[in-house]
Amino acid sequence: MTTINTFEDILAAMDRDPQLREAMRQHVLGEELRQLPAIVQELREAVAELAQTVRDYMAATNTRLDRLEAGQAEANARLDRLEAGQAEANARLDRLEAGQAEANARLDRLEAGQAEANARLDRLEAGQARIEERQDRMETDIKELKSDMADVKGQLVPLAAHRMVGRIADVTQSRRPRWMENTEIIDISDDADTSDVPPNELESFRAIDLAMRAVDKNRPGNYEQYIVIECTSTITRNDVTRAARNAEYMTRFTGAPAKAVVIGHSIPDAIAALAQEIAVHCITVTNKSTRPR
DSSP states (O other), X not given: OOOXXXXXXXXXXXXXXXXXXXXXXXXXXXXXXXXXXXXXXXXXXXXXXHHHHHHHHHHHHHHHHHHHHHHHXXXXXXXXXXXXHHHHHHHHHHHHHHHHHHHHHHHHHHHHHHHHHHHHHHHHHHHHHHHHHHHHHHHHHHHHHHHHHHHHHHHHHHHHXXXXXXXXXXXXXXXXXXXXXXXXXXXXXXXXXXXXXXXXXXXHHHTOSEEEEEEETTSSSOOEEEEEEXXXXXXXXXXXXXXXXXXXXXXXXXXXXXXXXXXXXXXXHHHHHHHHHTTEEEEEOOHHHHSOO
């Protein structure tokens, strides 16, 4: 039988006898301490599992971080590209703004030039209006001058008629022509029965331009005849018919034949044909006949 005197003897005995060691453990340790190894084992397994979970979480986290870092890098690259694009856009905007400023300046110059052009056009239009006004006045003056010239030419016709007595005598087949005073024509109308003569036609007769007494060459003896002369610038239908009518009244008032003559600077062909048809003699004056002597 083993004698145990010291604590070392106890330890040695427990080393030699496992049952003794277990009995000693159960006797010395409580239930909780006896379960401690199992708890420790469980804790070890739990810690190992937790460590694996942590490692898995860290691996997942690292993976996510890698993806986030890659995304961040891509985002940074995109931001760099965006910033570069923004810088380019800003540069383009700066150029556009500069171009817009230049365009506005050009527009201002164009508007100023347009205003100047409009002002010049206004001055030109005003000048044109003055020119047109002067032209209108000139045209009016020319018309008045032509009218005055026609009057002057008309006033020269009686002078020409006095110088063309021979021509008048030839066309009317007359000899010994003698000019009549206007008062003689008025006396003829006063001595005649003019009750049925329209006032305007009687006034026309009393205002005959020129009249002559002459002898008819075509009748033997001294048969008197009258020559009624209408003086005008351009011979018209009214001149021809008036001369014919006044010649008829001269014959009616005096009982002697009367021939109608119209003297003018020009006569249209149609009027000449009419005059020939109603036996009115037409004579055109020449520059020589109107020229002062």
